[in-house]
Every structure is written in C-alpha cells, then in structure tokens.
Amino acid sequence: xxxxxxxxxxxxxxxxxxxxxxxxxxxxxxxxxxxxxxxxxxxxxxxxxxxxxxxxxxxxxxxxxxxxxxxxxxxxxxxxxxxxxxxxxxxxxxxxxxxxxxxxxxxxxxxxxxxxxxxxxxxxxxxxxxxxxxxxxxxxxxxxxxxxxxxxxxxx
Amino acid sequence: xxxxxxxxxxxxxxxxxxxxxxxxxxxxxxxxxxxxxxxxxxxxxxxxxxxxxxxxxxxxxxxxxxxxxxxxxxxxxxxxxxxxxxxxxxxxxxxxxxxxxxxxxxxxxxxxxxxxxxxxxxxxxxxxxxxxxxxxxxxxxxxxxxxxxxxxxxxxxxxxxxxxxxxxxxxxxxxxxxxxxxxxxxxxxxxxxxxxxxxxxxxxxxxxxxxxxxxxxxxxxxxxxxxxxxxxxxxxxxxxxxxxxxxxxxxxxxxxxxxxxxxxxxxxxxxxxxxxxxxxxxxxxxxxxxxxxxxxxxxxxxxxxxxxxxxxxxxxxxxxxxxxxxxxxxxxxxxxxxxxxxxxxxxxxxxxxxxxxxxxxxxxxxxxxxxxxxxxxxxxxxxxxxxxxxxxxxxxxxxxxxxxxxxxxxxxxxxxxxxxxxxxxxxxxxxxxxxxxxxxx
Numbered sequence: 259x260x261x262x263x264x265x266x267x268x269x270x271x272x273x274x275x276x277x278x279x280x281x282x283x284x285x286x287x288x289x290x291x292x293x294x295x296x297x298x299x300x301x302x303x304x305x306x307x308x309x310x311x312x313x314x315x316x317x318x319x320x321x322x323x324x325x326x327x328x329x330x331x332x333x334x335x336x337x338x339x340x341x342x343x344x345x346x347x348x349x350x351x352x353x354x355x356x357x358x359x360x361x362x363x364x365x366x367x368x369x370x371x372x373x374x375x376x377x378x379x380x381x382x383x384x385x386x387x388x389x390x391x392x393x394x395x396x397x398x399x400x401x402x403x404x405x406x407x408x409x410x411x412x413x414x
Numbered sequence: 415x416x417x418x419x420x421x422x423x424x425x426x427x428x429x430x431x432x433x434x435x436x437x438x439x440x441x442x443x444x445x446x447x448x449x450x451x452x453x454x455x456x457x458x459x460x461x462x463x464x465x466x467x468x469x470x471x472x473x474x475x476x477x478x479x480x481x482x483x484x485x486x487x488x489x490x491x492x493x494x495x496x497x498x499x500x501x502x503x504x505x506x507x508x509x510x511x512x513x514x515x516x517x518x519x520x521x522x523x524x525x526x527x528x529x530x531x532x533x534x535x536x537x538x539x540x541x542x543x544x545x546x547x548x549x550x551x552x553x554x555x556x557x558x559x560x561x562x563x564x565x566x567x568x569x570x571x572x573x574x575x576x577x578x579x580x581x582x583x584x585x586x587x588x589x590x591x592x593x594x595x596x597x598x599x600x601x602x603x604x605x606x607x608x609x610x611x612x613x614x615x616x617x618x619x620x621x622x623x624x625x626x627x628x629x630x631x632x633x634x635x636x637x638x639x640x641x642x643x644x645x646x647x648x649x650x651x652x653x654x655x656x657x658x659x660x661x662x663x664x665x666x667x668x669x670x671x672x673x674x675x676x677x678x679x680x681x682x683x684x685x686x687x688x689x690x691x692x693x694x695x696x697x698x699x700x701x702x703x704x705x706x707x708x709x710x711x712x713x714x715x716x717x718x719x720x721x722x723x724x725x726x727x728x729x730x731x732x733x734x735x736x737x738x739x740x741x742x743x744x745x746x747x748x749x750x751x752x753x754x755x756x757x758x759x760x761x762x763x764x765x766x767x768x769x770x771x772x773x774x775x776x777x778x779x780x781x782x783x784x785x786x787x788x789x790x791x792x793x794x795x796x797x798x799x800x801x802x803x804x805x806x807x808x809x810x811x812x813x814x815x816x817x818x819x820x821x822x823x824x825x826x827x828x829x830x831x832x833x834x835x836x837x838x839x840x841x842x843x844x845x846x847x848x849x850x851x852x853x854x855x
Binding site: 290291295297299306308311313314315316319320321322323324325327328329341343344345346347349350351352353354355356357358359361364394395396398399400402403406409410 | 426455457458460461466467471472474706707710711714733734735737740742744746786787789792793794795796797799800803804810811814822823824826827828830831832833835836837838839840843844845846847848849850
C-alpha cells in the first residue's frame with residue numbers, strides 16, 4: 259500500500275498541509291482540526307509534519323468496541339461515522355497520538371489517506387509530504403534527534 | 415473430526431476470541447457460544463442512555479452475524495457446571511456440551527453496597543443492558559439522580575445523566591473521587607470542575623439505608639443530612655462471575671490463574687477478560703484488570719491459540735479515560751506506583767494536569783487531565799500511552815519531561831518511539847478489519 263512519507267528536512271512550517279487536511283476531513287479551514295500536525299523544532303527554526311503511520315496492529319481499530327474503525331480501499335484505518343459512538347477508547351489505545359475527537363460531532367476521526375489522494379501531500383509546496391508505495395517507517399526520529407540537541411542540553 | 419471450541423460468555427473477550435478463531439484457523443472448526451445475554455458492548459451503554467444511539471447499536475453480533483460466522487449459539491443460557499475430566503459443560507436447561515477446548519469469559523457483575531433498601535424500588539445498577547433499560551425508563555428532565563460510588567463506571571454515565579436534563583449528586587464513601595483511576599491532585603481538580611458544572615459531590619459519605627417515601631427515595635447517611643431523590647444508581651463496584659466454577663479443578667486466585675498463553679491450570683481450558691488473572695505489562699505480575707482493552711487483547715490471543723497458534727501474551731497495559739463535562743481524564747500503567755520517580759505539574763490558568771512516573775529512564779505510568787477541545791491534550795494522551803507501552807529509554811529526555819511535562823511530543827519523536835512501536839502486534843501479524851471475519855459457506 260501507499261503511505262505518507264514525511265521528509266522533515268524539507269518542511270518550511272507553512273501549515274498548508276494542516277489547512278488542506280482540515281478542509282478535507284471536516285469541511286473547515288481550521289488547523290486545529292487537521293490530523294496531520296506540524297511541530298516546531300529548535301526554537302522554530304525547523305519544522306516537521308507528523309501523522310498516523312497506518313500501523314500494522316491498528317490499535318485504534320482493535321480497541322473499538324463497536325467495530326467502527328475499519329480498513330478502507332487504500333489500506334488506511336478509517337472511522338465509520340455512523341458506527342462511532344464517541345467513547346474515546348481509540349484515543350487512548352493509539353500509542354502514536356494520532357486519533358482525534360471532534361467535540362462538535364462527538365466522533366473520533368483520523369488520517370484515512372483521503373481515500374487515496376491525500377490533500378496534505380497535494381498541498382505541500384516543497385514535497386515534504388509524499389504519497390508513496392513504501393513500507394511505513396519512523397520518518398522523524400533521526401531528524402528530531404539532530405534538531406533537539408540544543409533544547410536537550412539546556413534541560414540538563 | 416473438526417475441533418470443537420466452546421466459548422462461555424458473549425462479551426468483549428468471548429466475541430474477540432470467536433472472530434480470531436475464524437481468522438486464524440486452517441481448517442473450519444465448530445464453535446459453540448453459551449451466553450447469558452445477547453452479545454453487546456457495555457462500553458457503549460452510556461450512549462444508549464443519553465439516547466444518542468438506538469438500542470440496536472449496542473449489539474456486537476446479531477443472530478445473522480453469528481450464523482454467518484458458523485457459531486452455534488445458546489443465548490439466555492448459563493453454564494452451571496464444567497466437567498473438565500470429561501471435557502463437557504452443563505447448561506441451566508440441562509443441555510450437555512462436549513468440547514475439545516473451552517474459553518471461560520463470563521465477565522463481571524455489578525455489586526451493590528450492602529445497605530438496607532439497596533435492592534428496593536427505584537434503586538438501580540448500570541452494568542447490563544437490562545439494567546440500562548431500567549435506568550432509561552426512570553430518568554426524566556428535572557429528575558434528581560443520586561449516584562452512589564464515584565469510580566470509573568459511575569463517571570462513564572455522568573455526562574449522559576446530565577444531558578438528559580437531570581440533576582446529579584454523587585455520593586462516595588471514600589474521602590475522594592476516582593480512587594482507582596487518578597491521584598489525589600487529579601481527583602481534587604475533577605471535583606472542583608464538577609462543582610463548576612452543577613454536580614454536587616459528597617465524599618466520605620457512608621449510606622446507612624435507602625427508604626421509599628411517597629414514590630421518592632430517601633438516603634440516610636451514617637453522618638450528615640438526608641438526601642431525597644427520584645433515582646438511585648448504585649455504582650459501588652463489580653465482581654467476577656466465577657461462582658459457577660466452584661468445585662472444578664480450574665485454579666482461581668483473584669481471577670482464573672493463567673499461563674503466558676492464557677491457559678488455565680487445566681490445559682484445554684482458557685480464560686480471558688475480567689475473570690482472567692493475566693499479566694500486567696508494566697509490573698509483569700498477574701493481575702485482574704477488568705477493563706475493555708485487556709478483555710479484547712485476551713480474547714484475541716485465546717482465539718489464536720484455540721485455532722492452533724502459539725501466541726504468547728506479553729501483558730496488557732492498564733488504560734482508562736473518562737470525559738467529565740468536556741474535561742478529558744486519562745491514566746496509564748503504574749500511575750499509582752509509590753516507588754516510582756514522579757514529576758507533576760498543574761496549569762494555574764486552566765484545568766490541566768500531568769503526572770509522569772519513571773522507573774529508571776522509562777516512563778511506567780502517567781496521568782493526564784485537560785479540556786477535550788484542546789488538540790494537544792488529545793495528542794499527548796496517545797503519546798503518553800505510547801511511551802508507557804513501548805518502554806523506550808528516554809535518556810536525557812527524562813530530565814526534559816520532568817521540567818516540561820506539557821511538552822511530550824519532541825521527547826516521543828526523538829526517543830524514536832515510533833520505531834519501537836511499529837513492529838509491535840498483538841498476534842504477530844497485521845490486524846484484520848472487523849468486517850473481514852471469514853463467513854461460513
């Protein structure tokens with residue numbers, strides 16, 4: 259399957275991915291409702307997008323008591339709105355912090371790869387987010403180790 | 415002859431086991447389910463109570479689904495005896511069912527505080543679907559509801575009661591609320607939040623008796639004034655349903671003693687869910703969790719093993735979350751470990767609290783409180799779970815988190831938690847979607 263490959267060194271922190279994602283997922287241009295989240299590193303001198311890695315276990319999916327999380331046609335874990343009751347069990351089962359809950363609709367929501375045409379990847383002007391047929395991976399770990407060295411030194 | 419599997423109990427553990435048997439087996443087996451109730455999810459009953467879902471939504475397998483899965487179901491029946499030497503069980507209608515292997519997943523029942531009047535009219539438990547129906551019929555806008563007990567179960571229905579327009583008073587015998595889910599600081603914050611939202615909380619209050627007065631309920635206390643209300647809900651605890659197993663050689667401690675494959679002391683008898691004393695992921699000791707996610711993991715592992723796989727159980731993590739009037743309250747792992755190194759922080763300007771606990775440089779427990787609308791709270795809930803579950807070495811990030819418990823994300827990412835988590839699966843293979851369970855041809 260294709261997944262979102264993240265290239266943190268190319269991210270400029272422009273947040274276009276968050277706008278595109280929130281519009282696609284909730285119909286609102288509202289970064290707070292985006293399921294791809296851009297984080298600053300090293301005092302806002304570099305940035306990285308972060309989203310659901312579409313893990314093999316699918317902790318959100320197996321935790322759901324009513325079978326409201328399924329695997330969609332492109333292989334992404336996806337919430338079925340008419341089945342979700344809003345119990346939030348998926349938000350504590352997901353160990354990546356990539357399950358979201360909309361208080362307005364009382365439903366959980368997450369990255370579903372936009373059904374195969376991810377809006378974030380299309381919106382990114384620097385190709386920091388690409389949609390590729392590769393195995394999912396920890397795209398940010400090495401980058402974060404390098405770009406947090408100063409912050410960490412201060413914490414000691 | 416095809417293997418004959420017997421599943422006793424149609425709750426979370428039992429239904430996950432049945433689905434997993436069908437996913438994992440190489441040859442079609444025979445599955446018999448004995449369940450006192452039609453299979454449904456207790457987790458979603460609060461949403462039935464507040465009428466945001468129809469009753470039909472609570473069922474996890476209809477008769478048609480069970481037939482599709484090729485399950486012979488004895489619903490509304492209970493097992494009265496297990497003859498492990500003959501590998502057969504007897505039902506309350508006299509039927510005998512022989513098996514090759516069997517899963518005990520009979521769950522828990524609500525228990526009421528032993529006070530006079532606790533079994534009287536207008537006094538309810540909220541645990542089973544039948545009990546939920548009883549409560550729904552009684553609560554009207556303007557009703558005064560008194561909840562006896564301030565534990566997790568009580569808090570799962572708090573929002574529902576309020577959204578029905580009822581007035582709510584919570585009465586707790588202990589000096590504080592949520593004793594098994596969060597610490598004193600967290601509990602005090604939640605109690606203050608409840609007061610702000612018009613919910614009266616009376617802690618350290620021992621109910622002496624419940625009387626019926628002109629169709630209303632009067633609660634008398636060991637000390638302090640009476641309370642008069644319309645509906646009493648007793649959320650005073652649960653107990654495992656194991657009495658029927660008395661006299662069998664299946665070894666029971668706090669729950670059924672199981673090995674790392676979730677087999678009981680009788681090799682062809684498994685146990686899962688609330689009745690099983692499985693392994694706790696953090697302490698690596700046997701423990702009865704009695705929570706939904708543990709029942710689900712137990713059920714899947716037993717299902718795979720009944721289907722002939724040899725899946726080892728590495729242990730489950732205690733995870734709990736309740737939403738209290740748009741405040742998320744969650745805890746993970748050994749949040750109450752007095753021997754752990756801990757750091758905590760309360761935000762002065764908003765209802766937000768974090769407590770992180772370490773053994774060495776690994777996070778072993780966490781408590782998190784924050785507004786549901788705060789997206790960073792929601793993200794951090796999951797990341798804290800990931801840090802505790804993965805047990806990644808935090809190295810110098812430990813000192814950072816102790817100073818900055820509200821900034822979890824850089825530590826999560828730079829500790830390469832994702833790398834540790836991605837290969838982890840409960841069954842050693844990618845999970846299948848709920849709709850992908852093979853059906854009988």
